[in-house]
Amino acid sequence: MDQSTGTSTDFKPTLLFFYGTLRIPSVLKRILNLSEHPILTPAEITGYKIKLWGPYPALVKCEDPAAEGSVPIAGSTYNVTNQTHLQRLNTYEGANYTLESIVLHEISPETGERVAKEGNIYVWNGLPDILKDGVFKPEFFEKK
Structure with missing residues (x-):
């Protein structure tokens, strides 16, 4: 592990899809201890649903x-x-979420063009009966 960069020889950069609190720039900046707001790209996935x-x-x-x-x-x-950023994200998500590979579609903010890419998503790994139907409210987590 190279302590100065937080990388290891077996780490490969990975594209992550965020659908909840981590897609809020101020939250992601705090979790990763970034000096500037992170660069996020609009995207979408299919084949899943969101519960609360x-x-x-x-x-x-x-x-x-x-x-x-x-x-x-x-x-x-x-x-x-x-690797350090991935470890922080895994810690933030906790044991109730696991990373899965997926094909997602990034959406160009300029043209609206959709580009298929391989990435990873955090999927619920906890007890299914504790999830409820509802709508995620990101404003609850955004810094004012």
């Missing part, structure tokens, strides 16, 4: 995406470039 764990969104895989309408979930992508 208290005020926090929890992504769960759709049993049958076609039957559930496969509604796109809006979010943002962020390129994690060092």
Whole structure:
């Protein structure tokens, strides 16, 4: 591990899709201890639905995406470039979430063009019966 950069020889930069509190720039900046606001790119995924764990969104895989309408979930992508940042994100998400690979679509803010990319998402890994239906309210977490 290179202590100055927080990287290890087996770490590969990864594109993460955020759909909840981590897509709020001030929250992500604080979690990663960044000096500037992070660069987030609009994106969306399908094949999942959002439930709530208290005020926090929890992504769960759709049993049958076609039957559930496969509604796109809006979010943002962020390129994690060092191991320390990934560890901080994993700690923030905790044991109730796990990383899964996914094909997502980044959306160009300038043109609206959708580009498919490989990335990772945090998916609910806790007890399913503690999740509720509802709408995530990001304003509850944004700094005023």
